[in-house]
Amino acid sequence: MATSNKLMTMFMSLIFLIHIPYFASSDLRTGFYSNTCPKAESIVRNVMKKALIREPRSVASIMRFQFHDCFVNGCDASMLLDDTPTMLGEKLALSNINSLRSFEVIDEVKEALEKACPGIVSCADIIIMASRDAVALTGGPFWKVRLGRLDSLIANQEDSNNIMPSPRANASALINLFQKYNLSVKDLVALSGSHSIGKARCFSIMFRLYNQSGTGKPDPAIDPDYRRELNKLCPLDVDQNVTGNLDATPVVFDNQYFKDLVGGRGFLNSDQTLFTFPETKEFVKLYSMNQSEFFKAFAEGMLKMGDLKSDKLGEVRRNCRVVNHRHSHLLLETLNREGSYM
Numbered sequence: 001m002a003t004s005n006k007l008m009t010m011f012m013s014l015i016f017l018i019h020i021p022y023f024a025s026s027d028l029r030t031g032f033y034s035n036t037c038p039k040a041e042s043i044v045r046n047v048m049k050k051a052l053i054r055e056p057r058s059v060a061s062i063m064r065f066q067f068h069d070c071f072v073n074g075c076d077a078s079m080l081l082d083d084t085p086t087m088l089g090e091k092l093a094l095s096n097i098n099s100l101r102s103f104e105v106i107d108e109v110k111e112a113l114e115k116a117c118p119g120i121v122s123c124a125d126i127i128i129m130a131s132r133d134a135v136a137l138t139g140g141p142f143w144k145v146r147l148g149r150l151d152s153l154i155a156n157q158e159d160s161n162n163i164m165p166s167p168r169a170n171a172s173a174l175i176n177l178f179q180k181y182n183l184s185v186k187d188l189v190a191l192s193g194s195h196s197i198g199k200a201r202c203f204s205i206m207f208r209l210y211n212q213s214g215t216g217k218p219d220p221a222i223d224p225d226y227r228r229e230l231n232k233l234c235p236l237d238v239d240q241n242v243t244g245n246l247d248a249t250p251v252v253f254d255n256q257y258f259k260d261l262v263g264g265r266g267f268l269n270s271d272q273t274l275f276t277f278p279e280t281k282e283f284v285k286l287y288s289m290n291q292s293e294f295f296k297a298f299a300e301g302m303l304k305m306g307d308l309k310s311d312k313l314g315e316v317r318r319n320c321r322v323v324n325h326r327h328s329h330l331l332l333e334t335l336n337r338e339g340s341y342m
């Protein structure tokens with residue numbers, strides 16, 4: 001009887017605790033896995049190296065995950081969840097559908113980590129480590145990442161639709177969006193420098209080539225020679241999945257992107273607008289002339305973005321695409337990790 005009372009009390013306190021807001025990543029720190037999975041960072045790095053050799057673009061595609069994950073309810077790997085019969089995932093959200101790619105590289109990283117240290121390294125942390133590696137492996141800066149995130153139990157397609165910016169966005173809309181996350185104008189410009197690597201679809205630029213702001217004309221900020229190149233790549237009847245490079249050196253992380261913006265050769269409207277608006281223009285000019293200033297600001301921006309927290313309960317997923325089944329363990333896992341209850 002006493003035992004069943006005790007069990008009931010424990011059960012009730014767990015129910016109670018579930019309703020308490022929980023800040024899953026309040027204790028992010030470097031070296032989080034140094035005891036529990038000492039090889040975690042080198043395992044991630046090795047898979048990323050292989051991915052880079054297999055398909056250079058894939059590391060850019062992975063780096064983009066950090067942005068699309070962290071802006072939607074914090075860095076919690078919610079964007080990696082597949083749809084289920086009861087949940088629309090973020091993979092099919094407006095900015096992600098037919099666009100986010102290379103999920104299989106994250107699967108490969110996760111598989112290698114599960115082999116080495118099962119149930120320890122979260123998918124949310126994998127995104128953060130892999131994004132850092134994507135930059136470092138393509139010639140950009142290296143920074144120490146803070147780890148210890150948990151993976152979400154749900155995804156939210158609607159939030160992704162409402163939050164993620166369109167390639168049509170202008171600098172003032174982007175400044176406002178980034179401000180909501182405590183990211184400054186400097187962070188916005190530096191982080192946009194992520195477009196130093198990777199590609200985008202004609203779909204994302206058709207309006208600026210043929211009908212900017214409903215004028216029936218192209219965006220006047222595009223350099224005429226570059227516009228001719230883009231018209232060739234993306235004629236009106238093109239398959240809109242055809243892709244073009246986001247800057248002139250799409251597999252090297254460097255400040256070419258900013259040089260291109262100064263020359264009117266930015267691929268997306270949301271890129272070129274940074275050189276049109278006075279508030280952002282000075283940073284574009286600075287980074288186009290000084291690569292190390294860009295690298296420093298980029299690393300700082302990625303760290304700030306990586307600190308965006310989820311306020312929901314989490315777990316360490318065993319497969320990044322689906323939540324674990326043993327939900328009774330979640331709370332204890334969460335609390336254990338946080339050290340706030342045990």
Ligand code: HEM
Pocket residue numbers: 057060061062063064066067098099100101165166167168169174191192194195197198199200201202203204246268270
């Ligand atoms: C500032 C607002 C941003 C906007 C409006 C934006 C928009 C876009 C768009 C429209 C594409 C191409 C999608 C397609 O055509 O399929 C793209 C690609 C990309 N974005 Fe952004 N982005 C922004 C910021 C960022 C940030 C902060 C990061 C990472 C830190 C990032 C990383 C990337 C990368 C690496 C690619 C190329 C991916 C690939 O080749 O697969 N972007 N972005």
